[in-house]
Amino acid sequence: MKETIKIQADELIQMYEKMLHDLSYDLHERYSHLLTGLLHQMDQESQGSKSALLLTHIIDDMRSKSNETTPLSLAQRGVIPAVKQFSKEIENRFGVTVRLLTENGSFSIDQRILFRLIQQTILLIVEHADTDAIDIHLEEESATFQFLSPHEQIDVDGEGFLRLIQKRTGMELKIEQRSGLWFWIYFKKRGE
Numbered sequence: 356m357k358e359t360i361k362i363q364a365d366e367l368i369q370m371y372e373k374m375l376h377d378l379s380y381d382l383h384e385r386y387s388h389l390l391t392g393l394l395h396q397m398d399q400e401s402q403g404s405k406s407a408l409l410l411t412h413i414i415d416d417m418r419s420k421s422n423e424t425t426p427l428s429l430a431q432r433g434v435i436p437a438v439k440q441f442s443k444e445i446e447n448r449f450g451v452t453v454r455l456l457t458e459n460g461s462f463s464i465d466q467r468i469l470f471r472l473i474q475q476t477i478l479l480i481v482e483h484a485d486t487d488a489i490d491i492h493l494e495e496e497s498a499t500f501q502f503l504s505p506h507e508q509i510d511v512d513g514e515g516f517l518r519l520i521q522k523r524t525g526m527e528l529k530i531e532q533r534s535g536l537w538f539w540i541y542f543k544k545r546g547e
Contacts (some may be wrong), residue, residue, distance in 0.1 A: 368467070382417045382536070386417055390410055394410045406429070419444055419447070419448075434488065435455065437470050437496075438473050438474075441453075441474055442454070449481050450487065451488065454491065456490050462496065469524075472520045472524065475516055475520070477489060480539070483509050483510055484504040486504050489502045503537070505535060511528070526541045529542065
């Protein structure tokens with residue numbers, strides 16, 4: 356029975372990743388290129404500098420969303436460059452600095468799943484913690500997110516996505532708070 360659930364989870368993850376890849380491709384390759392062609396045509400006609408500025412902003416935003424959805428560096432170079440790229444997107448979009456301080460992880464889980472775990476955790480912290488900086492430490496078989504927050508309580512994953520990934524990866528999330536300094540620590544369950 357457990358093997359059937361694992362196969363279904365793998366199929367769901369593959370489907371989700373393919374949908375994100377298709378969306379990223381459409382944003383970057385199709386729509387932003389069409390708008391870039393329109394921008395070049397406007398430049399040749401020497402009209403609409405305000406329109407050209409707006410188009411440039413739309414093109415940059417679409418490419419940014421494309422990279423955020425499916426970082427090109429994830430497939431080519433691995434999870435660390437993808438996290439660094441996503442961190443830049445978070446800083447540009449929300450003004451929250453995300454620093455990857457240690458990169459010593461030797462995780463035995465799929466790189467895409469590890470990236471989604473890190474990505475969704477960053478987004479949860481940004482959305483709920485009212486912080487301006489997140490430090491990430493990737494150690495052997497653990498990932499720690501450290502940040503300051505004025506909140507006494509932080510809603511952790513109301514939609515259950517992190518619980519699903521934790522179950523899929525065999526990791527647990529431990530949350531500690533000391534005088535406004537929060538630690539969200541993922542670690543491998545014993546015997547996994």
